[in-house]
Amino acid sequence: MRPLLPILLAALSLQAQGPRLAEVQERRLSNGIRVLLVERRDLAAFHAAMVLQGGRAEEPSALAGANDLVARALFGQTRPEDLDAAKGPGSMDALLQEEEGILESLRQEGLRRRKDPASTSQAPxxxxxxxxxxxxxxARSSAAPLADLYAARGGRQTASASADALLVQTELPAGAFEFWCRTEVQRLSILQLSRFSEARAALAAELRAQGPQGLALLRGAALPGHPYGRDLADHLPALEAMRRSDLRAWARQAFRPDRLALVLVGGIGMETALPLIERTFGALPAMGGGEDPLLPEIPADLGDRRIQASLGGTSTLVVGWRIPARAHRDHLALRMAAQLLGAGPSGRLAQRLVRQKGLAQGVEIGLDVPGGRLPGLLMASLAPAGGKTLAELEAALHTEILRLQQEPIPTDEWQRALTQLDVDQLRIQDEPGALARTLGLAWAEAGDWRQADLELQRLRNLGPETVQAAARAWLKPSHRTTLWLQPGTDEGQDPLEIETARVLKALAANRIEDLAQREHMVSEGLRQLRMLSLEERRRTLQLLTAQLPPEKR
Structure with missing residues (x-):
């Protein structure tokens, strides 16, 4: 990677026109797969990003967590057993099917024992x-570190799920390109999922251990009823009931070739790569371009929404504004607004609320939370400084938003923001993995990889007035959701009320998707129950608990 100084000098030299992404060659295979290639002849390796469009937002509720499980159970490691296509008795596939049956029997036995604790247990x-x-x-698995077929060749692979895509990134020597093609096609064809049970158990354990999360609370309240607002922790029973066969069936339908892009950056040329890709990836059967899931639309103008929560830790103010998708005409202006507000130490919020006024000890700005293909959130998260309240911090934040909307933006501040965007763009060009990821996600989120290049060029044609107009249109109270996270514990609280609150929240989670309405229902229910006698409250709790499914009691 190049040192920082040359990058800064390059950014300054390109102030007039801005940097452009490296030349990208594009091809489309007959089965619909997109191939993007950036040749870097000075590199002895290549970086591949395999982007599967859809992501968590398109998962059905019964299969919530499917992309995360595929990332853990199918990709990331590449061992010989992952590519074993054998069938029949004694094969890896047969053993995994048998494991699935036993695990499902154990789950059913647990549910049965909750209903009838006195019955004889079959669990042992x-x-x-x-x-x-x-x-x-x-005995059929490979335990040695170099049993990973990519690690043995000096490479590595990572996989991650987001709201809009499943991203698999691989780095290998250029001489291993054909091996990569054949390996990934074999993986996609077999869908072995040999690590499914341990991946499912690990994901469920992580969700339980992390407890309620502030960002999940904000998303649920700001984007009610939409997959972008979904909290995977609310779907733990479905996740734990998911079977390997369920996940395989879903993956075969979801990972259609026409929703797959291969982005290659490194020491390979299109004349060498394309014939190999056509013989391998091109052999994956086309699936006729099935229909994409229909996702609900959420009006941005839902009204000013507020929630409060005590999750322990430190006080935090989190504010999210509903904004349009990445392809919308106002999105670029809002990206510049986010840059002005929170571009590191030079951003407005850090300068004024942290340094000048001493109201905050830290500021974070997020754009397209949790994704950009659909309308999402522009989010600000601020931690109050010692002795300062969340109310003071919230008032100061709203003042800065009004200043951005109404007061002229100084020329030097505007140029600093553009220069920082140039530097960020040059860093992306300098790092093959970052470039492959950027091109792939631009396709997944905006529908066109060219957006990764065009957006910065178009930003330079925006004037400050355009940014202010977009801020006035979108960063307004009717688009806003505010979350106060306050430190607190259950010490000193009535244990009966703690349990009643838990049961009410579980009931509400099954019936009300709008988190703000859910919070209101729980608080109102607790308020009314406090008017009853202790015995009446106990009986009410028993009746409420009986309405829960056995696994949530």
């Missing part, structure tokens, strides 16, 4: 069968 016999089976699976 099932656990013993599972242990024997897992010993057989372990």
């Amino acid at each position: 016999a099932l656990e013993a069968a599972l242990q024997n089976l897992r010993r057989a699976l372990k």
